[in-house]
Amino acid sequence: xxxxxxxxxxxxxxxxxxxxxxxxxxxxxxxxxxxxxxxxxxxxxxxxxxxxxxxxxxxxxxxxxxxxxxxxxxxxxxxxxxxxxxxxxxxxxxxxxxxxxxxxxxxxxxxxxxxxxxxxxxxxxxxxxxxxxxxxxxxxxxxxxxxxxxxxxxxxxxxxxxxxxxxxxxxxxxxxxxxxxxxxxxxxxxxxxxxxxxxxxxxxxxxxxxxxxxxxxxxxxxxxxxxxxxxxxxxxxxxxxxxxxxxxxxxxxxxxxxxxxxxxxxxxxxxxxxxxxxxxxxxxxxxxxxxxxxxxxxxxxxxxxxxxxxxxxxxxxxxxxxxxxxxxxxxxxxxxxxxxxxxxxxxxxxxxxxxxxxxxxxxxxxxxxxxxxxxxxxxxxxxxxxxxxxxxxxxxxxxxxxxxxxxxxxxxxxxxxxxxxxxxxxxxxxxxxxxxxxxxxxxxxxxxxxxxxxxxxxxxxxxxxxxxxxxxxxxxxxxxxxxxxxxxxxxxxxxxxxxxxxxxxxxxxxxxxxxxxxxxxxxxxxxxxxxxxxxxxxxxxxxxxxxxxxxxxxxxxxxxxxxxxxxxxxxxxxxxxxxxxxxxxxxxxxxxxxxxxxxxxxxxxxxxxxxxxxxxxxxxxxxxxxxxxxxxxxxxxxxxxxxxxxxxxxxxxxxxxxxxxxxxxxxxxxxxxxxxxxxxxxxxxxxxxxxxxxxxxxxxxxxxxxxxxxxxxxxxxxxxxxxxxxxxxxxxxxxxxxxxxxxxxxxxxxxxxxxxxxxxxxxxxxxxxxxxxxxxxxxxxxxxxxxxxxxxxxxxxxxxxxxxxxxxxxxxxxxxxxxxxxxxxxxxxxxxxxxxxxxxxxxxxxxxxxxxxxxxxxxxxxxxxxxxxxxxxxxxxxxxxxxxxxxxxxxxxxxxxxxxxxx
Numbered sequence: 001x002x003x004x005x006x007x008x009x010x011x012x013x014x015x016x017x018x019x020x021x022x023x024x025x026x027x028x029x030x031x032x033x034x035x036x037x038x039x040x041x042x043x044x045x046x047x048x049x050x051x052x053x054x055x056x057x058x059x060x061x062x063x064x065x066x067x068x069x070x071x072x073x074x075x076x077x078x079x080x081x082x083x084x085x086x087x088x089x090x091x092x093x094x095x096x097x098x099x100x101x102x103x104x105x106x107x108x109x110x111x112x113x114x115x116x117x118x119x120x121x122x123x124x125x126x127x128x129x130x131x132x133x134x135x136x137x138x139x140x141x142x143x144x145x146x147x148x149x150x151x152x153x154x155x156x157x158x159x160x161x162x163x164x165x166x167x168x169x170x171x172x173x174x175x176x177x178x179x180x181x182x183x184x185x186x187x188x189x190x191x192x193x194x195x196x197x198x199x200x201x202x203x204x205x206x207x208x209x210x211x212x213x214x215x216x217x218x219x220x221x222x223x224x225x226x227x228x229x230x231x232x233x234x235x236x237x238x239x240x241x242x243x244x245x246x247x248x249x250x251x252x253x254x255x256x257x258x259x260x261x262x263x264x265x266x267x268x269x270x271x272x273x274x275x276x277x278x279x280x281x282x283x284x285x286x287x288x289x290x291x292x293x294x295x296x297x298x299x300x301x302x303x304x305x306x307x308x309x310x311x312x313x314x315x316x317x318x319x320x321x322x323x324x325x326x327x328x329x330x331x332x333x334x335x336x337x338x339x340x341x342x343x344x345x346x347x348x349x350x351x352x353x354x355x356x357x358x359x360x361x362x363x364x365x366x367x368x369x370x371x372x373x374x375x376x377x378x379x380x381x382x383x384x385x386x387x388x389x390x391x392x393x394x395x396x397x398x399x400x401x402x403x404x405x406x407x408x409x410x411x412x413x414x415x416x417x418x419x420x421x422x423x424x425x426x427x428x429x430x431x432x433x434x435x436x437x438x439x440x441x442x443x444x445x446x447x448x449x450x451x452x453x454x455x456x457x458x459x460x461x462x463x464x465x466x467x468x469x470x471x472x473x474x475x476x477x478x479x480x481x482x483x484x485x486x487x488x489x490x491x492x493x494x495x496x497x498x499x500x501x502x503x504x505x506x507x508x509x510x511x512x513x514x515x516x517x518x519x520x521x522x523x524x525x526x527x528x529x530x531x532x533x534x535x536x537x538x539x540x541x542x543x544x545x546x547x548x549x550x551x552x553x554x555x556x557x558x559x560x561x562x563x564x565x566x567x568x569x570x571x572x573x574x575x576x577x578x579x580x581x582x583x584x585x586x587x588x589x590x591x592x593x594x595x596x597x598x599x600x601x602x603x604x605x606x607x608x609x610x611x612x613x614x615x616x617x618x619x620x621x622x623x624x625x626x627x628x629x630x631x632x633x634x635x636x637x638x639x640x641x642x643x644x645x646x647x648x649x650x651x652x653x654x655x656x657x658x659x660x661x662x663x664x665x666x667x668x669x670x671x672x673x674x675x676x677x678x679x680x681x682x683x684x685x686x687x688x689x690x691x692x693x694x695x696x697x698x699x700x701x702x703x704x705x706x707x708x709x710x711x712x713x714x715x716x717x718x719x720x721x722x723x724x725x726x727x728x729x730x731x732x733x734x735x736x737x738x739x740x741x742x743x744x745x746x747x748x749x750x751x752x753x754x755x756x757x758x759x760x761x762x763x764x765x766x767x768x769x770x771x772x773x774x775x776x777x778x779x780x781x782x783x784x785x786x787x788x789x790x791x792x793x794x795x796x797x798x799x800x801x802x803x804x805x806x807x808x809x810x811x812x813x814x815x816x817x818x819x820x821x822x823x824x825x826x827x828x829x830x831x832x833x834x835x836x837x838x839x840x841x842x843x844x845x846x847x848x849x850x851x852x853x854x855x856x857x858x859x860x861x862x863x864x865x866x867x868x869x870x871x872x873x874x875x876x877x878x879x880x881x882x883x884x885x886x887x888x889x890x891x892x893x894x895x896x897x898x899x900x901x902x903x
Contacts, residue, residue: 009047011154011172019048022147029120030127035151036343036366038210041130049104056099065107076119083123102126153207158691160199160699161679162192173202180216196699197228203694301327301335311389313421315364317352324388353415355399390429393422394442401445405567407604416449436466454650460486477506491663493539530558534572542662545583552576570596570608610640611651621734627849633727645688646697668708669717676721725853831858836875
């Protein structure tokens with residue numbers, strides 16, 4: 001294994017300063033660094049010894065306990081020899097009155113500590129000892145005058161984005177991984193295309209330095225693709241891999257075991273080249289470790305827990321480990337404490353799922369590929385254990401989906417998100433043993449989480465590995481519905497319609513068999529029919545909107561007839577509402593969204609109510625009610641953020657990236673811009689909170705969208721989104737998608753957008769405030785008859801940039817007036833007049849009851865239309881076209897400035 005140079009130690013500055021202060025304290029004899037294998041105890045101790053020598057000028061002496069049969073006695077003799085040396089020769093500094101010498105003792109076992117503290121006190125030397133100590137031995141060392149410190153892992157990234165590549169590369173675990181990889185492959189660089197894999201590698205290895213170095217070795221020698229395949233569940237070491245190693249094919253533990261199984265018992269090539277006895281000492285150290293393990297024999301409960309712990313991917317909760325290992329509840333605490341005390345298991349504050357929610361305790365296997373966890377007879381049979389693991393997590397997924405649907409959504413989302421890898425492992429096990437019904441049911445429960453978090457809908461594709469189901473069976477109908485939904489989310493409505501046609505035919509045959517005597521639950525049959533209509537409506541919406549609206553309304557009616565699944569009903573209603581906005585009636589869209597919001601509020605369904613509020617924000621923005629749009633948006637985010645940033649992102653993507661629109665570059669760019677805006681809104685003082693643990697919601701979605709848009713288009717859209725506030729993204733979506741609606745026929749006014757004018761046929765929104773009428777009464781002015789109509793932008797070719805009109809003259813430097821066919825809106829006229837009065841953006845926002853970012857966008861758009869380059873030129877234009885005195889600061893409310901006449 002190739003390590004970075006010893007002088008390169010990452011993320012340990014605070015620990016080095018603290019340990020250095022302890023060693024220079026006369027009341028402390030030394031320091032014991034405790035921790036699991038590969039945690040970096042030795043490297044930290046060497047860095048502290050080097051800092052101690054540099055600061056004090058004292059002598060530092062290394063002691064390798066693995067080179068001796070009795071390390072404790074040999075260390076005592078070394079301390080005694082130092083005591084016999086003259087003080088001037090022993091102590092550092094001028095005149096021999098400086099700091100005492102420091103002994104760096106590595107590889108000591110618990111039994112080797114006896115007598116060492118007393119000898120060190122008599123000799124007046126300092127010791128820094130590295131050992132994987134049990135808790136009892138650490139307490140004994142502390143009572144003998146030694147300071148005991150447990151070495152923890154390095155900080156890891158919680159998410160990643162192409163927007164913060166540089167900041168991610170400054171995280172200590174990433175720095176160590178990249179430095180280790182470049183030691184063997186100097187050409188390696190962290191780039192946008194490999195950023196997610198690097199970040200996920202560091203996070204899934206929990207920042208353990210030894211594991212990071214070994215993973216870097218694999219990436220350098222085998223290629224990064226091998227390592228990254230393990231992240232996605234596509235690695236299999238083959239027959240030469242360790243039997244039973246790793247929880248699932250996607251676990252990095254299996255790959256690390258296959259590569260580093262004998263690493264601790266074998267000297268590194270560098271050590272073997274410089275020291276011929278390195279291999280001998282390594283073998284003696286391994287034998288000493290086996291002897292120590294034999295002296296402290298584990299009980300049956302400990303062996304069962306340790307054996308089953310290898311089944312889990314990314315750790316496990318205490319409840320899962322106890323149930324799958326079959327350890328009685330009264331024996332579990334003592335057994336777990338023993339394993340934790342000997343560093344055979346480690347514990348973290350990361351969340352883990354339970355059948356009744358979640359807990360902030362997670363158990364992990366320390367990085368130690370050479371030490372076998374248990375013999376073949378000490379744990380349950382491997383097949384039975386994996387089956388127990390699969391069925392436990394299938395039940396956990398069912399419980400989490402039920403919590404999300406019934407209102408306890410934070411617990412359900414957290415449980416599913418923390419156990420996503422174990423649930424995926426359970427799905428692979430069920431597919432492998434041919435348990436088709438259980439596998440389909442598991443993926444069906446996972447749909448609820450994917451809707452809640454915006455995560456990619458990819459697990460359904462794994463179901464294609466199941467044996468072919470007989471025709472006209474409920475199993476094949478359910479499978480086709482899942483595959484059709486996955487095709488819709490992937491932007492393939494044609495494939496979805498083919499699957500839905502087959503499912504419809506199978507369902508019809510099933511109904512015929514029911515009439516002949518086969519019993520099928522009427523409620524389940526009604527729900528399947530409603531779900532089929534729902535998916536058909538979404539799949540047909542991009543190209544056959546009239547048929548899609550009919551199917552969606554029929555699906556709503558079908559769900560209404562089945563009382564019990566209000567979450568699914570309101571989801572369908574929101575899809576029907578958005579489809580009405582895009583292709584039908586804005587009044588019906590608002591009515592459906594308000595009904596879904598009312599029902600979700602009664603059920604305390606934060607996900608549905610937040611999504612409904614976002615849709616109402618879109619509808620209000622399309623009608624020109626910007627203050628109400630901002631209010632709806634703020635309420636939506638305030639509720640959704642209590643469920644975490646992924647819930648906010650999922651709700652936004654369900655609107656801005658809706659599959660009701662055709663899969664075009666514009667839709668993909670909207671999704672990427674939303675990702676950029678969400679990432680920019682995270683952090684202290686931002687709209688969204690930083691994740692508390694690794695989730696990589698943004699990172700995984702960015703990887704999928706990069707392949708759709710291409711690198712250049714993806715980065716441009718992402719940067720554009722990072723500079724655009726989230727409320728403005730919603731308003732831009734409303735303005736653009738309002739053009740898709742048919743023109744109203746009664747008033748015979750061609751070219752008018754019914755969402756941007758006051759329409760007496762619109763139903764009054766009961767949730768609108770009384771103060772909102774001010775923004776409704778002013779309609780967007782009609783284009784002048786003499787002006788040439790502005791061509792519609794082609795956003796499919798370049799969705800993240802505004803196209804230039806070929807017939808538009810270049811902007812005049814003197815700002816002579818608005819461009820032909822593009823007058824100022826009433827709101828832009830109001831903003832321009834208030835700029836003339838010298839108001840700042842914040843004062844304008846307060847006066848007009850809109851957000852400051854909205855003011856900025858109005859000013860930007862006004863500059864574009866008028867050909868101005870500054871606020872002064874806007875004020876100059878206002879002075880030449882209208883009297884701004886009516887908008888003095890004492891005026892109670894702003895009034896629109898009329899658009900100037902041509903010329």
